[in-house]
Amino acid sequence: MALKSKKALQIGSTAPLKIGEVAKHSGIGIEALRFYERGGLLGRPGRTESGYRVYDAVVLKRLDFIKRAQVLGFSLSEIKRIIADKQAGKSPCLEVRDIVRHRLEELDERMKEMRRYRRELGGALTKWEETGELDGHVCGLIEGTDIEHSNLTPRRLTKKKLN
Amino acid sequence: MALKSKKALQIGSTAPLKIGEVAKHSGIGIEALRFYERGGLLGRPGRTESGYRVYDAVVLKRLDFIKRAQVLGFSLSEIKRIIADKQAGKSPCLEVRDIVRHRLEELDERMKEMRRYRRELGGALTKWEETGELDGHVCGLIEGTDIEHSNLTPRRLTKKKLN
DNA sequence: CTTGACTCTGTATTCGAGTACAGGGTTTAG
DNA sequence: CTAAACCCTGTACTCGAATACAGAGTCAAG
Numbered sequence: 170m171a172l173k174s175k176k177a178l179q180i181g182s183t184a185p186l187k188i189g190e191v192a193k194h195s196g197i198g199i200e201a202l203r204f205y206e207r208g209g210l211l212g213r214p215g216r217t218e219s220g221y222r223v224y225d226a227v228v229l230k231r232l233d234f235i236k237r238a239q240v241l242g243f244s245l246s247e248i249k250r251i252i253a254d255k256q257a258g259k260s261p262c263l264e265v266r267d268i269v270r271h272r273l274e275e276l277d278e279r280m281k282e283m284r285r286y287r288r289e290l291g292g293a294l295t296k297w298e299e300t301g302e303l304d305g306h307v308c309g310l311i312e313g314t315d316i317e318h319s320n321l322t323p324r325r326l327t328k329k330k331l332n
Numbered sequence: 333m334a335l336k337s338k339k340a341l342q343i344g345s346t347a348p349l350k351i352g353e354v355a356k357h358s359g360i361g362i363e364a365l366r367f368y369e370r371g372g373l374l375g376r377p378g379r380t381e382s383g384y385r386v387y388d389a390v391v392l393k394r395l396d397f398i399k400r401a402q403v404l405g406f407s408l409s410e411i412k413r414i415i416a417d418k419q420a421g422k423s424p425c426l427e428v429r430d431i432v433r434h435r436l437e438e439l440d441e442r443m444k445e446m447r448r449y450r451r452e453l454g455g456a457l458t459k460w461e462e463t464g465e466l467d468g469h470v471c472g473l474i475e476g477t478d479i480e481h482s483n484l485t486p487r488r489l490t491k492k493k494l495n
Numbered sequence: 496c497t498t499g500a501c502t503c504t505g506t507a508t509t510c511g512a513g514t515a516c517a518g519g520g521t522t523t524a525g
Numbered sequence: 526c527t528a529a530a531c532c533c534t535g536t537a538c539t540c541g542a543a544t545a546c547a548g549a550g551t552c553a554a555g
Contacts (some may be wrong), residue, residue: 175540187531187532188531188532189530189531189532198513198514199532200513200514200515201512201513201514203533203534204512205512205513208512217521217532219520219521219533220520220521220523220532220533220534221521221522221532221533222532222533239512244511244512245511245512246511249509287533350501350502351501351502351503352500352501361543361544362501362502362546363543363544364542364543364544365508366503366504367542367543371542380551382502382503382550382551382552383502383503383504383550383551384501384502384503384551384552385502385503402542407541407542408541408542416553446554
């Protein structure tokens with residue numbers, strides 16, 4: 170609204186963003202942004218005279234990537250590694266590929282396990298709902314499950330919403 | 333407990349176990365066992381004169397259940413609730429059933445997501461392996477992320493490592 | 496009797512991925 | 526000009542699921 174608006178700063182391509190704006194556009198909290206920066210995922214942004222962080226809009230892409238990768242089960246340190254590789258300009262994907270391959274295996278393994286258990290749970294549940302009870306057993310789950318042990322690591326995928 | 337005889341000794345179980353033996357047989361660390369006990373997942377075991385915990389071999393089943401449930405995404409507090417319900421005995425499983433039902437939905441939801449991730453990951457991976465590279469796509473996952481053009485300063489190692 | 500292995504309680508620390516202040520400085524709308 | 530709304534650094538805390546350690550007691554073998 171004022172004459173000397175921020176538009177004056179809109180020089181070439183991307184408009185400078187303050188951290189709050191980045192947060193708003195990326196859906197990642199301010200504190201988390203600073204946390205990422207500390208952790209080396211974001212690199213250090215420019216600063217105003219008074220020390221405010223000034224971001225280039227490309228940071229939004231990066232953040233988007235981070236979110237995506239997270240959702241795919243990458244940890245922040247893996248993501249950091251990927252980004253670092255990419256920046257080093259070296260044949261980027263070697264490492265990523267390994268990570269991904271590993272993730273895939275893990276995922277498959279887990280899903281298999283889950284399907285198995287789903288069957289059991291589902292079965293138990295149906296039985297309950299039909300009979301109202303399960304022949305004396307502890308709900309068929311505690312003492313009855315016949316799954317032979319699994320050696321899966323109880324590593325939970327990094328997901329927020331499903332917990 | 334009217335009668336004095338210990339079933340555990342009769343039912344072909346092994347002799348009473350000390351915590352270290354339980355740990356060894358269950359694959360769960362001693363500290364974790366005490367942690368579970370504190371958290372109410374295990375109930376209080378008997379004690380020797382001198383205060384050592386004495387377990388009945390039945391505990392191994394319980395621990396097995398706990399492990400399995402964990403792997404499948406149940407939290408310790410949910411597991412605790414299930415077990416507590418069982419302990420309460422009466423018209424069992426009401427709550428358990430809810431938990432299970434809920435968990436089942438979650439499981440389905442989660443598997444759906446996983447399948448989606450899998451597709452994405454798998455797709456990216458195949459593409460890599462075919463082409464050896466992914467033009468412009470940062471490893472197919474980072475699609476479009478223009479990492480190299482953000483206003484980054486060369487990374488410095490953080491104190492906290494985030495390896 | 497004396498090691499050494501085991502166990503006890505209680506408190507602290509770890510890890511990942513953030514969140515929440517406290518105690519300031521800055522920018523901006525009215 | 527002033528108050529609200531930002532932003533800064535730095536530290537501490539959260540949560541879940543354990544681990545680790547300190548300092549002390551106990552048990553079995555030699």
